[in-house]
Amino acid sequence: xxxDRLDDDAWEEIEETLLMADVGLExxxxxxxxxxxxxxxxxxxxxxxxxxxxxxxxxxALDPSFxxxxxxxxxxxxxxxxxxxxxxxxxxxTTCGKIARVLIADGHSVVLGAADTFRAAAADQLxxxxxxxxxxxxxxxxxxxxxxxAFDAVKTGTEQGADSVxxxxxxxxxxxxxxxxxxxxxxxxxxxxxxxxxxLLIIDATTGQxxxxxxRVFTEVCQVTGVVLTKLDxxxxxxxxxxxxxTLGVPVKLIGLGEGPDDLAPFDVQQFVDALxxxxxxxxxxxxxxxxxxxxxxxxxxxxxGGTARRYRAP
Amino acid sequence: MFxxxxxxxxxxxxxxxxxxxxSEADIxxxxxxIRMALLExxxxxxxxxxxxxxxxxxxxxxxxxxxxxxxxxxIKIVNEELITILGGEARxxxxxxxxxxxxxxxxxxxxxxxTLAGKLAxWLKDQNHQPMLVAADLQRPNAxxxxxxxxxxxxxxxxxxxxxxGVGDPVKVAKESLAHATRHARDIVxxxxxxxxxxxxxxxxxxxxIRDATNPDETLFVIDAMIGQDAVATAEAFRDGxxxxxxxxxxxxxxxxxxxxxxxxxVTGQPIMFASIGEKLEDFDVFYPERMASRILGM
Ligand SMILES: Nc1nc2c(ncn2[C@@H]2O[C@H](COP(=O)(O)OP(=O)(O)OP(=O)(O)O)[C@@H](O)[C@H]2O)c(=O)[nH]1
Ligand SMILES: Nc1nc2c(ncn2[C@@H]2O[C@H](COP(=O)(O)OP(=O)(O)OP(=O)(O)O)[C@@H](O)[C@H]2O)c(=O)[nH]1
Ligand SMILES: [K+]
Ligand SMILES: [Mg+2]
Ligand SMILES: [Mg+2]
Numbered sequence: 001x002x003x004d005r006l007d008d009d010a011w012e013e014i015e016e017t018l019l020m021a022d023v024g025l026e027x028x029x030x031x032x033x034x035x036x037x038x039x040x041x042x043x044x045x046x047x048x049x050x051x052x053x054x055x056x057x058x059x060x061a062l063d064p065s066f067x068x069x070x071x072x073x074x075x076x077x078x079x080x081x082x083x084x085x086x087x088x089x090x091x092x093x094t095t096c097g098k099i100a101r102v103l104i105a106d107g108h109s110v111v112l113g114a115a116d117t118f119r120a121a122a123a124d125q126l127x128x129x130x131x132x133x134x135x136x137x138x139x140x141x142x143x144x145x146x147x148x149x150a151f152d153a154v155k156t157g158t159e160q161g162a163d164s165v166x167x168x169x170x171x172x173x174x175x176x177x178x179x180x181x182x183x184x185x186x187x188x189x190x191x192x193x194x195x196x197x198x199x200l201l202i203i204d205a206t207t208g209q210x211x212x213x214x215x216r217v218f219t220e221v222c223q224v225t226g227v228v229l230t231k232l233d234x235x236x237x238x239x240x241x242x243x244x245x246x247t248l249g250v251p252v253k254l255i256g257l258g259e260g261p262d263d264l265a266p267f268d269v270q271q272f273v274d275a276l277x278x279x280x281x282x283x284x285x286x287x288x289x290x291x292x293x294x295x296x297x298x299x300x301x302x303x304x305x306g307g308t309a310r311r312y313r314a315p
Numbered sequence: 316m317f318x319x320x321x322x323x324x325x326x327x328x329x330x331x332x333x334x335x336x337x338s339e340a341d342i343x344x345x346x347x348x349i350r351m352a353l354l355e356x357x358x359x360x361x362x363x364x365x366x367x368x369x370x371x372x373x374x375x376x377x378x379x380x381x382x383x384x385x386x387x388x389x390i391k392i393v394n395e396e397l398i399t400i401l402g403g404e405a406r407x408x409x410x411x412x413x414x415x416x417x418x419x420x421x422x423x424x425x426x427x428x429x430t431l432a433g434k435l436a437x438w439l440k441d442q443n444h445q446p447m448l449v450a451a452d453l454q455r456p457n458a459x460x461x462x463x464x465x466x467x468x469x470x471x472x473x474x475x476x477x478x479x480x481g482v483g484d485p486v487k488v489a490k491e492s493l494a495h496a497t498r499h500a501r502d503i504v505x506x507x508x509x510x511x512x513x514x515x516x517x518x519x520x521x522x523x524x525i526r527d528a529t530n531p532d533e534t535l536f537v538i539d540a541m542i543g544q545d546a547v548a549t550a551e552a553f554r555d556g557x558x559x560x561x562x563x564x565x566x567x568x569x570x571x572x573x574x575x576x577x578x579x580x581x582v583t584g585q586p587i588m589f590a591s592i593g594e595k596l597e598d599f600d601v602f603y604p605e606r607m608a609s610r611i612l613g614m
Contacts, residue, residue: 022543089425120464128456173569208357208543210571236545
């Protein structure tokens with residue numbers, strides 16, 4: 001199918017692939033610019049070779065050598081504290097449950113802190129996850145101070161000698177300064193007992209260009225150390241994380257591939273790039289890939305059965 | 316964060332202010348700027364393309380060449396075209412001749428359906444209706460409790476015969492809610508459903524089954540204003556899988572430009588009826604196409 005010459009159509013196709021994946025104009029232009037230079041130097045002639053180069057460029061943009069290990073278990077003295085933040089409905093509470101699942105499957109003990117005291121039944125939701133995966137949940141009064149729930153969760157974790165404390169926070173849009181200040185306070189109050197090991201920003205893969213602004217503001221307010229890109233089991237490609245990593249230096253560490261406890265996987269640059277470039281990718285392509293890699297297709301819905309957390313291993 | 320479209324276009328038009336007909340090169344340059352503005356606002360690429368096509372046609376016409384300030388004229392055209400698409404035939408909720416009126420909510424995970432259910436219930440109650448909420452998301456952990464809390468805040472009954480969190484048949488609950496509503500003289504039934512992906516065939520079939528069992532007067536598609544290019548695929552999937560009669564744009568209190576509004580309007584052909592603008596029950600309004608057009612253009 002490859003053409004002899006790289007015509008405008010071939011370049012337009014490249015640009016469209018990137019734009020349709022939410023990579024964004026600026027990153028797209030930067031990538032296409034670099035491609036054009038390389039094509040000149042290498043004398044690339046076919047559209048197929050061009051796609052190959054594009055794959056290389058995307059991979060380079062995401063820098064596979066980036067450290068994506070999750071700092072999730074303590075030093076033996078204190079538990080590792082993970083703060084989970086993001087805009088409304090991104091998947092924070094679910095991701096807390098999934099990470100706890102993985103850690104517990106690996107023999108660690110986990111305390112979940114329900115520092116979303118605002119949204120209706122948010123603490124109940126986390127408690128259901130706690131039961132599902134077998135971890136203690138610390139919660140406070142509805143409408144109470146989220147910072148003090150977070151503080152209590154860390155304290156409980158320390159007293160119980162837990163390996164990890166995962167603090168779930170309320171969803172907040174980054175342009176709400178009052179809520180962002182509240183989040184800053186949650187973090188500072190936790191830090192009275194010691195440093196936060198990871199601050200994970202949850203980004204929904206369907207998010208468009210606003211994702212970069214989310215990352216910028218949340219990083220400013222609470223020094224995000226990693227992104228979890230959720231809902232990659234749909235048709236969205238999540239290309240905004242390229243700009244997030246390139247602009248802010250914050251890497252994606254984990255991906256969400258469904259609503260079940262085992263639908264979490266480490267972020268794999270090559271897999272992500274392949275899926276981004278695969279126009280024909282349909283139903284849960286990444287989910288299938290993740291399953292394949294672990295030696296078999298992933299079951300479609302895994303809400304109620306208790307498989308092991310086979311796709312992701314805590315470091 | 317973004318330059319507004321007028322700033323972008325002023326560069327092009329400074330040189331030809333009042334000079335009459337635009338050259339093809341001017342039109343192309345203009346189209347490029349508009350394309351950029353729309354893409355940065357997350358309007359889906361196929362929608363951008365057809366939009367640009369229409370605008371270019373109009374730019375070649377007499378209204379621009381006769382204008383004293385062609386730049387302002389182009390912006391006016393862009394704005395008008397946006398409002399036309401976003402507005403369409405604006406309409407109110409349709410009510411059933413024989414109550415209860417059934418309003419079914421559908422959308423992706425986390426879009427804002429349950430919150431909207433509470434908001435709609437309160438809004439309708441304030442208009443002297445007797446709405447009832449139906450807990451037909453039996454999947455997401457504690458979705459039933461979430462709806463119950465919201466119902467209590469709105470002062471509206473919540474029909475929740477099943478505990479949810481994986482237990483209960485949502486189709487059965489939705490179906491039986493209608494008889495319950497009739498018995499208790501509720502004139503509107505608002506059905507909250509689980510979030511689902513367009514590609515999840517099993518879950519889309521479930522949504523269709525809920526629809527078939529309740530024959531909704533309105534099926535409202537709730538979509539997050541932060542969504543990017545996936546808006547098209549998702550809107551198509553819900554249009555084809557469930558059928559959409561109206562759209563609700565959520566989280567418009569954020570700073571996303573909300574270009575998805577354009578995509579979804581174009582794809583579904585159905586009106587955007589409401590805007591969700593916060594987490595509280597009263598953070599809810601009808602949709603204003605003019606405001607949305609300005610927002611998308613950053614003006
Ligand atoms: N398909 C899919 N759904 C997901 C994924 N992660 C979370 N969800 C769903 O997305 C919805 C929102 O998830 P939550 O975990 O409640 O999100 P949250 O960020 O805690 O939401 P708030 O606390 O309300 O801001 C739920 O229906 C989850 O089941 C994922 O990776 N894939
Ligand atoms: N800022 C803001 N938050 C909103 C708005 N609408 C809903 N939310 C929040 O978004 C999150 C998800 O809302 P839900 O109503 O639970 O969404 P859902 O579509 O029912 O989610 P699932 O049932 O998990 O699919 C919650 O934190 C809500 O408080 C809105 O208009 N603005
Ligand atoms: K969302
Ligand atoms: Mg939550
Ligand atoms: Mg819901």
